[in-house]
Amino acid sequence: MLVRLRKGLAPDQIETVLALCRELGYAPRFLGAERQMLELEGAGRPSHRSLLEDLAGVVEVLATGDARELHQADPRTSATQVRAAEARFGAGAISLIAGPCAVEDEQALLHIARGVRARGATLLRGGAYKPRTSPYSFQGLGRPALEMLARVRAEVGIGVVTEVLDTRDVEAVAEVADMIQIGARSMASSPLLLEVGRTMKPVLLKRGFGATVRELLMAAEFLLSTGNDQVVLCERGVRSFDDCTRNLLDVGAVAFLARETHLPVIVDPSHSAGRSDLVRALARSGMAAGADGLIIEVHPRPEQTHSDGQQAISLCELGRIRRDIEALAALGEARLVIPADHATPTEPALPAGDAP
Numbered sequence: 001m002l003v004r005l006r007k008g009l010a011p012d013q014i015e016t017v018l019a020l021c022r023e024l025g026y027a028p029r030f031l032g033a034e035r036q037m038l039e040l041e042g043a044g045r046p047s048h049r050s051l052l053e054d055l056a057g058v059v060e061v062l063a064t065g066d067a068r069e070l071h072q073a074d075p076r077t078s079a080t081q082v083r084a085a086e087a088r089f090g091a092g093a094i095s096l097i098a099g100p101c102a103v104e105d106e107q108a109l110l111h112i113a114r115g116v117r118a119r120g121a122t123l124l125r126g127g128a129y130k131p132r133t134s135p136y137s138f139q140g141l142g143r144p145a146l147e148m149l150a151r152v153r154a155e156v157g158i159g160v161v162t163e164v165l166d167t168r169d170v171e172a173v174a175e176v177a178d179m180i181q182i183g184a185r186s187m188a189s190s191p192l193l194l195e196v197g198r199t200m201k202p203v204l205l206k207r208g209f210g211a212t213v214r215e216l217l218m219a220a221e222f223l224l225s226t227g228n229d230q231v232v233l234c235e236r237g238v239r240s241f242d243d244c245t246r247n248l249l250d251v252g253a254v255a256f257l258a259r260e261t262h263l264p265v266i267v268d269p270s271h272s273a274g275r276s277d278l279v280r281a282l283a284r285s286g287m288a289a290g291a292d293g294l295i296i297e298v299h300p301r302p303e304q305t306h307s308d309g310q311q312a313i314s315l316c317e318l319g320r321i322r323r324d325i326e327a328l329a330a331l332g333e334a335r336l337v338i339p340a341d342h343a344t345p346t347e348p349a350l351p352a353g354d355a356p
């Protein structure tokens with residue numbers, strides 16, 4: 001491991017760094033007469049990079065070698081595959097998550113669940129607890145929505161992804177969810193990350209809209225530190241100076257994460273686009289950048305919803321995206337995992353209002 005120190009450190013500041021290095025079990029040695037680059041020899045541990053970076057005298061930790069953090073790809077081991085119900089993410093498997101932004105009406109949810117499953121989705125999304133910018137906006141139906149998700153899950157045989165906002169709801173959400181979502185606004189909440197990690201359920205961790213990739217990875221590290229390795233990262237767009245899309249889809253981050261971590265990464269083109277007519281193009285770009293799946297908001301009657309109706313796509317459009325994914329997956333030598341009984345896609349008749 002290499003540690004770069006600040007220029008002009010006083011001898012006692014240098015001694016503080018050296019003392020920590022020795023305490024962590026390393027034999028430190030300066031490279032060059034400037035005493036700025038320190039080489040550490042010895043077996044590293046995942047926590048060492050952060051411990052060293054916390055010292056005021058340290059600028060950065062480079063070439064971590066054996067001190068690999070838990071999220072980091074290791075050439076000696078294979079990529080992690082996350083499994084939730086019928087879905088598989090990573091290590092050559094691509095899965096599609098689709099459904100409404102929020103759970104609002106059980107009949108509509110049932111219809112959407114059947115429709116998305118018929119179009120290759122292996123997980124149904126739908127929020128019971130909604131993180132809204134305004135306290136006056138619809139906040140989700142809470143427990144009754146969890147019960148609706150449980151009934152629809154049993155009826156349709158599709159796994160469920162739903163968000164938890166509060167540590168007090170983790171147990172109830174874990175009972176229903178096949179995968180627990182931690183949303184962009186909660187990404188940095190370490191108590192929530194730890195509580196969700198400890199359920200040992202698969203976790204969908206969304207990047208905060210103002211978070212760096214390093215911050216996302218440290219949030220993943222909280223989850224992984226509980227011993228739960230079933231973590232899927234999700235790029236959903238970040239704030240930018242421009243407003244032609246709701247958020248700026250960071251495809252560079254997707255390519256980076258696919259290379260630098262062993263965890264699967266998926267893309268949310270819905271919250272990046274913020275409008276239904278751009279979702280398909282962003283979905284394609286995410287897959288082309290190396291994503292292991294997509295999470296997409298779908299609603300046949302978007303005008304009737306209380307959250308994110310403007311970005312919900314029709315079931316028909318989801319069918320087109322599914323075909324795009326299959327074509328792009330082949331380029332990356334991956335495959336779309338589809339529901340077992342839908343090996344041959346069937347397209348149920350479109351209900352009135354589900355405009356193509």
Ligand code: PEP
Binds near residue numbers: 101131182184236271
């Ligand atoms: C959502 O998935 O509906 C959601 C609120 O997403 P995000 O946390 O990415 O804003």
Ligand code: MN
Binds near residue numbers: 101102271297307308
């Ligand atoms: Mn939404």
